Amino acid sequence: MILLEPFQFAFMQKAFLISAMVAVPTALLSCFLVLKGWALMGDAVSHAVLPGIVLAYVAGFPLILGAFAAGMVTALATGYLAQNSRVKQDTVMGVVFSGMFGLGIVLYTAITSDIHLDHVLFGNMLGVQAHDLWTAGLIAAVVSGVLLLSWKDLMLHAFDPAQARASGLRVGLLHYGLLTALSLTIVATLSATGLILAVGLLIAPGAIAFLLVRSFGQMLAVAVVVCLGAMLTGVYLSYFLDSAPAPTIILVLTAIFIAAFLRRLARVRRAAI
Template identity: 55%
Template sequence: MSEVWSFFAEPLGYAFMQRALLGAVLIGAVCSVLSCYLVLKGWSLMGDAISHAVLPGVVLSFVLGLPLAIGAFAAGLFCAVATGYLKENSRVKEDTVMGIVFSGMFGFGLVLFSKVETDQHLNHILFGNMLGMTPRDLVEVGIIAGITLLIVIAKWRDLLLYCFDPAQARAVGLPLSVIHYGLLVLLALTIVASIKAVGIILVVAMLIAPGATAYLLTNRFSRMLMIAAAVAIGSCVIGTLLSFHIDGATGPCIVLVQAFAFVLAFLFAPRHGVLAMRREQRPTA
């Protein structure tokens, strides 16, 4: 029992761990909510595209002396708009367009980074540095997460209808273009908030794993939101504490815990898990 208490209590004796855990809770909360919509909409690749595309914005912000979040958000928004424009004005499918746009912008960002003299470590941008969060970073993440959560809470029904049945949403008079680009803006904001924690490469796991896990465990969207939030926040906290005790990278530890939670749901979900489905398929006497 004392070992369990020490696992949680020892890290809390350090200020940097307190900031990391608070940041983990904020990031886990906002990622979990948006994750549910992305899973329903089938936008996993879109999250991956925008997360990679923010790199040139981060580098240019550093060169111009601007907050990195501004450049990251601008680059992410440009990626989303460019993807939509190319899809609407060419015969190329959306997933192909996203692959071209995000790989091109990511490559451009790497070239810029190699040509700019900076004390920023590339690994911190690619994989995050949760334990290095400053009070200013924490305030920044809190503002972005708060704005995103407030918008989603205010418009959750419209977003749900758009993701689940766009034809019905159009029939009832919802402005689909506004909702479409509004969801992309929220996605870009969430990615900007999460870069500090898990970096550009691993942020897609934060945006997909909680919603995918919850999707296996329930058929109701309200419960899906609560389960996703529990999985995301719990994984962020456990992963952060685990990284402290094993002296490992925080972002990958968080992602591993989320992946483990998904595997458990995949195997043991009451109705949708592999073991439950096999039991249902057994012939009865």
């Protein structure tokens, strides 16, 4: 049967598997980023890992280590500069992000390598290897577990940092812990969606859930369901459309967001009548 044809190929099976793996942590994290107003932080970190990848290649280290190191440097530098200067956080993120991404491009063009920049930027979901699955699975399990165990503390910190500090929570630990989870999650999605499209997974699920539900607990659950469904649907459709899975997934998430927005708009108009 032609509808079941995508499930017969090993590369498609791996694409479905890594999609399911990264859907949970990206969806959970997107809720906190949307609530905290850190949508641009995901964009900044996802682009800024490029110089770490290039330097890791030159030094002969695993690319994942370079990506994580660069992501952490970017996240910590952004958080420190925003907290200790008069410059607003979105401005700091723009400066750090553009500087790191520019450095990565310069380093990439300055060396001779067999790294395909397209795969780094846009992912290579149909070419994932066993070690990519193990890496994504391990990071996804750790990040998802930490977020689920501490979601109430992180929610309070994201919604009202002053109240969180008054309640005795270790605000600094929560702040930099969330940045660490962000960097790890981007590393997990590196082989799947790449650097550029990873930001879509870190924003869209939380934004969609925010439009559909009113409580944060429900928001987490809806975001996971939406992200998982969109990723599996995107991979499935890409086979028949003969398109790359990652951008197809983003298009599916965009369509769901538009539908959720129109539903919300219709409900507001009905309530106003």
